[in-house]
Amino acid sequence: MVGSVPDTASPEYAENRAAMLEKLAELTAEHAKALAGGGEKYVERHRGRGKMTARERIEALLDPDTPFLELSPLAGWGSDYRVGASLVTGIGVVSGVECLITANDPTVRGGASNPWTLRKALRANEIARANRLPCVNLVESGGADLPSQKEIFIPGGALFRDLTRLSEAGIPTVAVVFGNSTAGGAYVPGMSDHVIMVREGAKVFLGGPPLVRMATGEEAAEEDLGGADMHARTSGLADHFAVDEPDALRRARRVVARLNWRKAHADPPPAPPPRHDPEELLGLVPHDLRVPFDPREVIARIVDDSRFDEFKPLYGPSLATGWASLHGYPLGILANAQGVLYSAESQKAAQFIQLANQRDIPLLFLHNTTGYMVGAEYEQGGIIKHGAMMINAVSNSRVPHLSVLLGASYGAGHYGMCGRAYDPRFLFAWPSAKSAVMGPRQLAGVLSLVMRESAAAKGQPYDEENDAALRAMVEEQIESESLSMFLSGRLYDDGVIDPRDTRTVLGLCLSAVHTAPVAGARGGYGVFRM
Incomplete structure (x- = not known):
């Protein structure tokens, strides 16, 4: 538990x-x-x-x-x-x-x-x-x-x-x-x-x-x-x-x-509710998304009997993966723990997704990621090919995918965690969620550095006052465009939900997806760069 x-x-x-x-x-x-x-x-x-x-x-x-x-x-x-x-x-x-x-x-x-x-x-x-x-x-x-x-x-x-x-x-x-x-x-x-x-x-x-x-x-x-x-x-x-x-x-x-309509899978019997109060979800996620939180606390308040059998808990610890059931439906869960995805997390995710496909088990992605790790050490360690491995696995997985944006969902991490472009059967967001190429401060900072370097290369003085104004404007724009209601208005999700309703919403979705046959991919993942 x-x-x-x-x-x-x-x-x-x-x-x-x-x-x-x-x-x-x-x-x-x-x-x-x-x-x-x-x-x-x-x-x-x-x-x-x-x-x-x-x-x-x-x-x-x-x-x-x-x-x-x-x-x-x-x-x-x-x-x-x-x-x-x-x-x-x-x-x-x-x-x-x-x-x-x-x-x-x-x-x-x-x-x-x-x-x-x-x-x-x-x-x-x-x-x-x-x-x-x-x-x-x-x-x-x-x-x-x-x-x-x-x-x-x-x-x-x-x-x-x-x-x-x-x-x-x-x-x-x-x-x-x-x-x-x-x-x-x-x-x-x-x-x-x-x-x-x-x-x-x-x-x-x-x-x-x-x-x-x-x-x-x-x-x-x-x-x-x-x-x-x-x-x-x-x-x-x-x-x-x-x-x-x-x-x-x-x-x-x-x-x-009179349609004589039958579901492909029978509904499961009643399941035990979580042992932890879903009301507590309101205070578990920091309002400042830069502060990490343990997604296992969220999992404990949405899955049956608060039981989560974790897969590779000591390897790639910034991504929690494991097995649970929700309203009686078996479920594999991938949840970002510390925001950043490293090579180990990416490889663990790819293996876990393959296992879920072998067992015909739907997958739930709980987003709180700033993306894949950058820097010389990580580039030399193969973060591109390992991140690509995870995205390859998500892209070619055939079991139903459900996604919930809890906090940040930035950059290619949004893709690796089955964002809208990767055809999840359903995708919902909490009001706290934000999604964009990167965080507002980082994006504004990158633009500032590029313009500063361009001015230096031309031998021109750099206007610090204009730079501050530009950064403030860009931060405000990206902040407003990354909010959950903005994204929902453009149908990049299927709705913004109250955290306390997460279990109910996911249960209804799981019931719906089991109207169709649930079958995973058997091979056919393309080339994994090793």
């Missing part, structure tokens, strides 16, 4: 806890913006039309008293668009089946898609395909946000491609159409396996009355062009004709119940 009892009365613990709670309050405020949709005025107008909001539709669709793991709730944060990107995505249980659910938020510009909506929807499709999760799309969208069409039109075709590829892979797709699904959006129901439309609500057509009038001179009503009744009786696009929204959601639940 791992873990110790922290001194919760110490000034350091109290300071760390207070800093984390402050970050969580900021996070809650940003999540509230997504929950508010287009604002009170537009929500009330929407309800006045007898319609449910996106989240109300999801709640009615899900099995009672089951969780919904919302994904990318901060999409678009820091941009000119609404936080949440006018789309709700997540994983929930429908008629006993874990599904990937998307719901347009029609209170935000009629549910129109902006560039962040597109990225969020494509990420949802990626999760569905990798984990073989049936997709239920709750549709009400005015199509592309026209002022930003240049950023949507070309890549937007991938949404329809994904629907056909999901179907080809045998992953069911269900579209429930509540309102507009027009122009390109008409292909969402058009390319779904099962389609449900709401009477006097659904409008599915390639061209509405104004476009038809301009293109052909024909005068046609919306209902004749794309109403639910027409599609149910005449075109055949609607498989199910719902009298209202609750009826549509009831029918969607029945469709999912």
